[in-house]
Amino acid sequence: MHGIISYIRPMKNRKWLLLPFFFLHAHFVAAQLNAYQRSIHEHRQAYKEEFLTDENSPLKKEDTAFLRFFEPHSGYIVHAQFEKIEDKSGFDMQTHNGVLKKYFIYGFVTFTLQGKNCTLFIYQSEKLRTKAGMEDHLFIPFTDNTNYEQSFGGGRYLDFKIKDIQNNKLIIDFNKCYNPYCAYKEGYACPIPPKENDVTIRIEAGEKLFAK
Numbered sequence: 596m597h598g599i600i601s602y603i604r605p606m607k608n609r610k611w612l613l614l615p616f617f618f619l620h621a622h623f624v625a626a627q628l629n630a631y632q633r634s635i636h637e638h639r640q641a642y643k644e645e646f647l648t649d650e651n652s653p654l655k656k657e658d659t660a661f662l663r664f665f666e667p668h669s670g671y672i673v674h675a676q677f678e679k680i681e682d683k684s685g686f687d688m689q690t691h692n693g694v695l696k697k698y699f700i701y702g703f704v705t706f707t708l709q710g711k712n713c714t715l716f717i718y719q720s721e722k723l724r725t726k727a728g729m730e731d732h733l734f735i736p737f738t739d740n741t742n743y744e745q746s747f748g749g750g751r752y753l754d755f756k757i758k759d760i761q762n763n764k765l766i767i768d769f770n771k772c773y774n775p776y777c778a779y780k781e782g783y784a785c786p787i788p789p790k791e792n793d794v795t796i797r798i799e800a801g802e803k804l805f806a807k
Contacts, residue, residue, distance in 0.1 A: 635667040635770050642773065653780035661807035665745075671769040671800035675704035675715075677760050685721060690784040691749060691777040697721040698786070701733055701757075704765050709796050715767075716791055717755070731757040736788035737772075739798040746803055747778040750788040772801030779805050 643662060646654040654662075679702040687695035698718040705714050715735050723729040738750040751772040759765060775785035 631669055632667045638771060639664060651776075653776045653783065658779070658807060661805055663803040663806050665770070665800050665803060667770050668800055671708070671798065673706040673708055673767050673769075675706035675765045675767050677704050677717075677763045677765045678702055688718070688789065689787045691775070691787060692782055692784050694784040696784065696786060698734075699724075704767065706767065708794075708798075711796050713794050713796070714791070715794070716789065733757060733759075734786075735767075735792070736775075736786050737792040737794055737798075738788050739794040739796060741797050741799060745799065746801075747774045747805070749775060749777055749785065750792075751775075751801060769798050769800040772798070774802045774805065779807075 639662075643659045646652045646659055647656055680700045682700040685697050685699040688698045690696055698720055701717045701719045703714055703716045705712065707713070715737055718734045718736070720732065720734065723732045733755040735753040735755070736750055737753070739746070742748045742750065751774055753767065753769070753772050755765065776783040777785035
């Protein structure tokens with residue numbers, strides 16, 4: 596009996612030894628979350644400042660106070676599988692003011708979000724392909740079930756660079772999706788997301804409807 600007691604007692608004590616580990620792990624997770632939230636805050640501050648430097652901006656400094664965003668949520672970061680498409684002909688994408696803009700399908704990504712399998716096509720602008728410094732720009736316009744209620748009815752955008760695709764994988768952070776200029780003022784040739792980029796879930800992340 597004494598031998599059994601001696602064996603069991605250290606097993607119980609190990610639980611107490613593990614407690615500091617759990618506290619440290621919880622602190623580490625909280626620190627990571629806070630760091631991520633700070634990074635999104637900084638990203639959004641830079642986003643607001645871009646309106647003040649772009650000569651075609653629809654907003655003035657006082658208007659940026661009416662930009663609204665969903666709270667950052669790491670659950671809207673997805674690791675998507677990428678597949679390349681060799682599109683040599685391109686197509687004309689519709690815009691909000693009726694002007695057609697030529698794009699090429701660069702590929703598509705598949706991922707799971709909220710338990711649903713999703714697909715988004717990635718496009719490359721014909722105009723930007725030949726513009727210095729923008730040759731590697733990729734573009735994902737999309738719509739989702741928050742449109743017209745919480746987010747702009749005409750959809751939202753995500754930007755990437757070709758180098759963001761590593762080993763046929765692309766990390767998509769929907770917390771960084773943003774509104775086209777048409778969400779603030781009419782007359783801009785903002786691309787309308789093609790039907791194939793309609794995500795039939797609520798993506799409560801990124802930019803909301805303009806509050807002004």
